[in-house]
Amino acid sequence: MQHITATDTQLASAREVRAAARAGVIAPTSGLAHGLVQANLISVPADWAYDVLLYSQRNPQPCPVLEVLDAGATESRLAPGSDLRTDIPKYRVWRHGELTEEVSDASSAWEEHPDLVSFLIGCSFTFEAGLVDAGIEIRHQTLGRNVPMYRTNRDCVPAGRLSGELVVSMRPIAADRVADAVQISGRYPAVHGAPVHIGSPAGLGITDLLAPEFGDAPELRDGEVPVFWACGVTPQAAIMASKPPFALTHAPGYMFVTDVPDANYAR
Known part of the structure; x- marks a missing residue:
């Protein structure tokens, strides 16, 4: 540090x-x-x-x-x-x-x-400040909502008595700013770092982007791409499992x- x-x-x-x-x-x-x-x-x-x-x-x-x-x-x-x-x-x-x-x-x-x-x-709320400073909108902040979070089809590595799947948070990012969002968040590996997935939610086993398991429903607009980051709610999925x-x-x-x-x- x-x-x-x-x-x-x-x-x-x-x-x-x-x-x-x-x-x-x-x-x-x-x-x-x-x-x-x-x-x-x-x-x-x-x-x-x-x-x-x-x-x-x-x-x-x-x-x-x-x-x-x-x-x-x-x-x-x-x-x-x-x-x-x-x-x-x-x-x-x-x-x-x-x-x-x-x-x-x-x-x-x-x-x-x-x-x-x-x-x-x-x-990931930590690196949101860097995105905002770079002029990238954080939609859930704009709308006064909670960030949408989803359980995925990716299993975490088990340890001892704990196992469970990866949970991700999602932010819609304008297509021409996705590379910037990746670079900015990637500077902060201690707070999840770069995205784990960009694009189709189906790649993570998410069937309905408008129905997150945690948080509030997102709002995607024309020209935006869903970008997914690893989420610290993942331990809660392990608790459930x-x-x-x-x-x-x-x-x-x-x-x-x-x-x-x-x-x-x-x-």
Whole structure:
């Protein structure tokens, strides 16, 4: 990492996002705290932590690990003073592979499982800032929607007790800007990097682009191409397939906003 320091304005913005989440405000985080890294969350009891770590190591594009917290810890080093129990706008609680509830405060998860080990995983919302700065529209931001995300027919590499398929996010990109989008996102391998697929959704086993499994339906316009990136919701697909007794995750599109500038993860 280059260890570039966030500006006072950026830090204030990130802290405002986390404070709003802590106060119960529920909204997708795409486009918020411009220029700062956002992260996916998966927290599991300590006896499942090695499986998650190994799964992430074997599938680095969809599961790029930014930080692993000690068992029971809730403050991220990527955002001093933060609290993973409250600072994400919406969480998902999983039991035996089933989504049992969505909450805006996950404190009870640590009360139930004091040994939770939390993983912060890179998010494509991070490189969206670079796309915007280059004049590439992020359609879900324009429309005030959540990014569309899809389960695919591509299996991830199994690890320990975990297996599942790749999940992707999609952004419609004007055909003459696709190469730019590939180049810009490719500078950030720690937050999924370059696209995994460009063009026909059928190549990923996606039968209906307007019916994503996660997020909101997209809007494609004439002259645009669907571009797909590996997504940090992939661990949630592994939870559904592998059915650990308990897991806590962010809700797709509702991320943990850190104090770390995007440039620290640029290649």
